[in-house]
Amino acid sequence: MNALRVGLVGATGAVGETLLRVLEERRVPLAHLAAFGSRDREAAVRYRGAMLDVRATTGEALADRDVVFFAGGESLGEAFFTDLAARGIYCIDNNPTFRLRDEMPLIVPEINAAALEAQHRILPVGNCTAILLSLALAPIRDTAGLREVVVSTYQAASGAGRAGLEELDNGQRALALGDREEPAVVFPAQLARNVVPQIGGFDADGWSGEERKVAAETKKMLGLPNLEAIATCVRVPVRTAHAEAIVVRTERPTTVALLQAAFERAPGIHFHAEGIVTPRDVEGSDEVHVARLRAEGNDGTRFALWCTGDQLRKGAATNAVQILELLIARGYLR
Numbered sequence: 001m002n003a004l005r006v007g008l009v010g011a012t013g014a015v016g017e018t019l020l021r022v023l024e025e026r027r028v029p030l031a032h033l034a035a036f037g038s039r040d041r042e043a044a045v046r047y048r049g050a051m052l053d054v055r056a057t058t059g060e061a062l063a064d065r066d067v068v069f070f071a072g073g074e075s076l077g078e079a080f081f082t083d084l085a086a087r088g089i090y091c092i093d094n095n096p097t098f099r100l101r102d103e104m105p106l107i108v109p110e111i112n113a114a115a116l117e118a119q120h121r122i123l124p125v126g127n128c129t130a131i132l133l134s135l136a137l138a139p140i141r142d143t144a145g146l147r148e149v150v151v152s153t154y155q156a157a158s159g160a161g162r163a164g165l166e167e168l169d170n171g172q173r174a175l176a177l178g179d180r181e182e183p184a185v186v187f188p189a190q191l192a193r194n195v196v197p198q199i200g201g202f203d204a205d206g207w208s209g210e211e212r213k214v215a216a217e218t219k220k221m222l223g224l225p226n227l228e229a230i231a232t233c234v235r236v237p238v239r240t241a242h243a244e245a246i247v248v249r250t251e252r253p254t255t256v257a258l259l260q261a262a263f264e265r266a267p268g269i270h271f272h273a274e275g276i277v278t279p280r281d282v283e284g285s286d287e288v289h290v291a292r293l294r295a296e297g298n299d300g301t302r303f304a305l306w307c308t309g310d311q312l313r314k315g316a317a318t319n320a321v322q323i324l325e326l327l328i329a330r331g332y333l334r
């Protein structure tokens with residue numbers, strides 16, 4: 001493999017910063033990393049002990065890269081990505097734009113690495129909540145088939161990026177000090193001392209954008225287009241890591257013991273046979289933590305479980321870096 005030249009668009013954001021840390025930790029063999037954002041800034045991000053300049057994102061500035069991670073810049077537009085792809089540059093893209101295109105795979109390496117093919121250049125990274133959900137559902141699918149999933153989510157403020165975290169922090173500080181709280185801007189209602197049952201805009205049928213993404217992308221990642229999937233997505237005043245309360249109906253009868261064994265074998269899963277696990281416990285972890293697995297009724301097809309995972313890592317940055325590692329392992333990067 002030639003010396004690998006990588007770009008990171010959105011290096012100053014919540015996902016971009018996590019990408020820098022994950023690239024360092026996993027010792028991905030990069031020859032050069034260049035950081036990009038909406039504008040030029042000197043010495044703005046840290047990577048491998050050095051401060052890197054951040055440059056404004058243009059097609060020209062990215063032209064000498066072999067691979068570009070996108071963690072921001074949804075306004076760049078589709079043509080921006082297709083132009084880079086036409087030049088042979090791999091675009092590993094956290095934006096939602098391409099995720100549901102039939103011709104593009106939605107790779108979660110533990111689940112569907114086989115979907116990656118040599119000709120793919122635009123590689124979308126799925127919605128963070130959907131990635132965590134798909135990992136938690138894959139062992140159930142493989143054990144007894146999956147007919148239906150109903151999920152209620154408890155999503156952290158950092159899911160809305162740096163601005164979301166700041167709004168939560170400012171609201172909590174104002175409440176603690178008895179100061180006047182600023183009106184909500186990032187979230188549809190103030191998040192401090194609250195939960196907010198809306199993530200994204202509502203469509204004509206009353207579903208939020210996040211609920212639609214979670215349902216559609218989970219089906220695609222699991223390769224189950226006929227899965228009945230219903231999501232209710234809720235923002236909670238947690239800094240990092242999403243949690244999900246999941247109810248499933250399987251195709252065939254199974255048992256808690258068989259599902260437990262499947263979870264214990266599954267890559268990317270940390271199964272907790274006893275007790276609970278909370279978002280604070282899993283900050284910085286690359287695994288999806290599954291707990292409280294239980295059966296409902298006697299026919300062996302209805303189960304409930306809880307999962308939580310760091311959405312900035314496995315839900316975004318780690319999954320993106322794993323896709324790069326897959327490209328390297330397959331020998332696609334020359």
Ligand SMILES: NC(=O)c1ccc[n+]([C@@H]2O[C@H](COP(=O)([O-])OP(=O)(O)OC[C@H]3O[C@@H](n4cnc5c(N)ncnc54)[C@H](OP(=O)(O)O)[C@@H]3O)[C@@H](O)[C@H]2O)c1
Pocket residue numbers: 009010011012013014015016036037038039057070071072073074075076094095096126127128158159160161162163311312315316
């Ligand atoms: N947060 C999560 O948990 C999460 C999970 C999965 C996927 N995602 C997706 O990942 C992306 C980044 O999210 P985030 O939470 O990290 O957001 P964020 O904290 O708001 O950061 C946004 C980043 O995008 C950059 N940016 C904005 N406009 C740009 C433009 N026109 N050209 C180039 N760069 C631009 C910003 O750079 P400046 O500092 O220069 O403005 C900043 O680095 C989004 O597409 C989001 O949907 C987020």
